[in-house]
Amino acid sequence: MLRFAFRNLFHKKAYFLTSVGGMALALMLILSLDAIFNGIQAKITSYIDHSGADIFVSQSGVRNMHMASSTLPLTVVDQVEAVAGVESVTPILYMGNIIAAGDDRYPAYVIGLPKEAQAGGPWQITEGVSIPNDGEIILDEGIARTVGIGIGDRVKILSKEFRITGLSKGTDTFINSVAFISPHDFVGLRGNTESVSFVLVKVKAGESSSKVADQIRAGVPNVNVQLRTEFAAQERQVVNDMSTDIVVIMNLIGFMIGLAVMALTIYTATFARRGEYGLLKAIGVRNSHLYRVVLLQTLIGVMLGMILAILFTLLVSASVSALEVKLTLQINPVSLVKISLVSLLIAGLAAVLPVRQIAQLEPAEIFRGA
Amino acid sequence: MTDFSLRVEGISKRYGSGDTEVTAVSNISLTVSQGEIVLIMGPSGSGKTTLLLLLGALLKPTQGRISLDGLDLSSLAEKALPDIRLHQLGFVFQDFKLLSALSVLDNVAIVAELAGVNSKVARRKAASLLTELGLAERLNFLPEKLSGGEKQRVAIARALINEPRIILADEPTANLDSKIGLQIMRLLRRIAKEQGRSLIIVSHDQRIKDIADRVLWLEDGRFKDMVTMVTDPVCGMALEHEKATSAVWEGQAYYFCSEGCKHEFLANPVHFQTHQAALSLPSATHQEYPLG
Ligand SMILES: Nc1ncnc2c1ncn2[C@@H]1O[C@H](COP(=O)(O)OP(=O)(O)OP(=O)(O)O)[C@@H](O)[C@H]1O
Ligand SMILES: [Mg+2]
Numbered sequence: 001m002l003r004f005a006f007r008n009l010f011h012k013k014a015y016f017l018t019s020v021g022g023m024a025l026a027l028m029l030i031l032s033l034d035a036i037f038n039g040i041q042a043k044i045t046s047y048i049d050h051s052g053a054d055i056f057v058s059q060s061g062v063r064n065m066h067m068a069s070s071t072l073p074l075t076v077v078d079q080v081e082a083v084a085g086v087e088s089v090t091p092i093l094y095m096g097n098i099i100a101a102g103d104d105r106y107p108a109y110v111i112g113l114p115k116e117a118q119a120g121g122p123w124q125i126t127e128g129v130s131i132p133n134d135g136e137i138i139l140d141e142g143i144a145r146t147v148g149i150g151i152g153d154r155v156k157i158l159s160k161e162f163r164i165t166g167l168s169k170g171t172d173t174f175i176n177s178v179a180f181i182s183p184h185d186f187v188g189l190r191g192n193t194e195s196v197s198f199v200l201v202k203v204k205a206g207e208s209s210s211k212v213a214d215q216i217r218a219g220v221p222n223v224n225v226q227l228r229t230e231f232a233a234q235e236r237q238v239v240n241d242m243s244t245d246i247v248v249i250m251n252l253i254g255f256m257i258g259l260a261v262m263a264l265t266i267y268t269a270t271f272a273r274r275g276e277y278g279l280l281k282a283i284g285v286r287n288s289h290l291y292r293v294v295l296l297q298t299l300i301g302v303m304l305g306m307i308l309a310i311l312f313t314l315l316v317s318a319s320v321s322a323l324e325v326k327l328t329l330q331i332n333p334v335s336l337v338k339i340s341l342v343s344l345l346i347a348g349l350a351a352v353l354p355v356r357q358i359a360q361l362e363p364a365e366i367f368r369g370a
Numbered sequence: 371m372t373d374f375s376l377r378v379e380g381i382s383k384r385y386g387s388g389d390t391e392v393t394a395v396s397n398i399s400l401t402v403s404q405g406e407i408v409l410i411m412g413p414s415g416s417g418k419t420t421l422l423l424l425l426g427a428l429l430k431p432t433q434g435r436i437s438l439d440g441l442d443l444s445s446l447a448e449k450a451l452p453d454i455r456l457h458q459l460g461f462v463f464q465d466f467k468l469l470s471a472l473s474v475l476d477n478v479a480i481v482a483e484l485a486g487v488n489s490k491v492a493r494r495k496a497a498s499l500l501t502e503l504g505l506a507e508r509l510n511f512l513p514e515k516l517s518g519g520e521k522q523r524v525a526i527a528r529a530l531i532n533e534p535r536i537i538l539a540d541e542p543t544a545n546l547d548s549k550i551g552l553q554i555m556r557l558l559r560r561i562a563k564e565q566g567r568s569l570i571i572v573s574h575d576q577r578i579k580d581i582a583d584r585v586l587w588l589e590d591g592r593f594k595d596m597v598t599m600v601t602d603p604v605c606g607m608a609l610e611h612e613k614a615t616s617a618v619w620e621g622q623a624y625y626f627c628s629e630g631c632k633h634e635f636l637a638n639p640v641h642f643q644t645h646q647a648a649l650s651l652p653s654a655t656h657q658e659y660p661l662g
Binding site: 001003004007008010011273275276279280281282283284285286289363364366367368 | 453471481483540
């Protein structure tokens, strides 16, 4: 029966391959959109992921960085440092702002980074220094390259000029970049001297981060304490909330195109062979057997389409990263599971009409003309 | 040994109801012995196809009983009929009805597989069957590459693979030229006789008469005007087939005027069989007398 299903499909190769291709494109729409958003999500938390901090302490009620502002009194820094299990604390200043480079303007997370920072600084410097002095800025090398500036050139934040002394890599979070200035300059920009934004905590080797986080919660009032992973998850949630509708709509479109292509293919294949299915019924093959043939055919078609879609998407993602565009495509296991479920659903639904067609065939018609 | 493969008792089939009611088959009785070849002829619309469908368990009679090897089909649930068709009946069609995407070998093997035979065994069996039918060189061909006669031989192999007791053929020679048609019919006769399978053929083809043991004339849903006469191999008496008692020996049915003759035959069949063989020209083994 497996052979029968296979042969029926491959008998008209060009036709079948065209529909597998159509199926693949439809699934690819779903998969690549997922991959794009996965890529964005991975980038969006890249500062948090690479900060080196185990725990993020923020103002009570502030749970992420994007579009948020956190203010903690200076006393919190010492309070946190005093908690058992804390190895080091790094208070950073943070605001979302615009970096003006010539006529170009780039949104950025601007970080006021202390000289003795144990965490929260640039993690990969391609050129220059890794801690900014007053009047200096460490800028994302991608932006520098795009604008055509480098070490020694000047950019502006809130009409204050900064000289570029370091270029960092990986500090492009897709929606913006991360730039580092001295805390003194940061205070100069914002005018508030008595506060920090976040306290980045490293825990001692062998200590459990979540236990230390609990102790900070218990010992320091009016703060929000999150593990790095929780903080990153909150940050991702911001993008999720923005993108859910788009993803749902595009997934639905991909699903419907895939379903239409597969259903039509299998329906036509069954219709063209209704005489043969009639014959099989007449000689005593059970309907359930024939339904299995149809289902097998939709499964084969959908599986091939899915494999092609994954290959296509990997190909696109490879060529995208080779092109050094801002976008990265990431296929993650969740997307693969999703695409498999969508494929199975398509296979099942695509089999419905042909199965009904077979059910209605009268085996007694077999002797009445071809 | 005197087992009837097929016994039909007073079956009728009516289509529709009220003003549009058509009685396609009307109160027909028939018994077919193991290894017997029955040809059913008759004008268009006389009910031949309907009868074949009834015999093939593809249609339920409005009235009457059909039993296959002692099993009463009308007592079976609708759901049990496909299995009966798959295992007990072989079908041969006018237009061959091969599966276009499958090779010759697969066309035959699939039917055994569907009957539950392991795929390897099914393929081996199909290959040997096809080889016997002279298709050893064509096993991997697609049906579209075969001549009509070859296609019909594949269809015959398919009908045989599950070793059915009865083969039902609908105009098996209609799409073949006359020489090939005759070859196919001889082949079917050899199979029926050697393997003891009953063969029921519906056809307009007069030449098939020569290979049939019995010819039935169907008109308006009834057998008519033609009483098949058979010859008792012991006493040489001409008998009406339906009234004779029969026995099968080596796949061949023999008819007798009485139990006495039958016992005499069975005591030393070789003697009478050679006697019979001497007379085995078609016109000598059976004769038809249209009764006015
Ligand atoms: N499904 C049906 N519904 C109603 N009437 C039918 C049906 N099938 C056959 N009949 C009628 O039953 C009668 C017998 O038909 P059947 O097909 O058995 O004849 P036939 O001997 O096979 O004819 P032919 O030699 O032309 O094939 C015809 O009058 C036909 O019109
Ligand atoms: Mg007919």
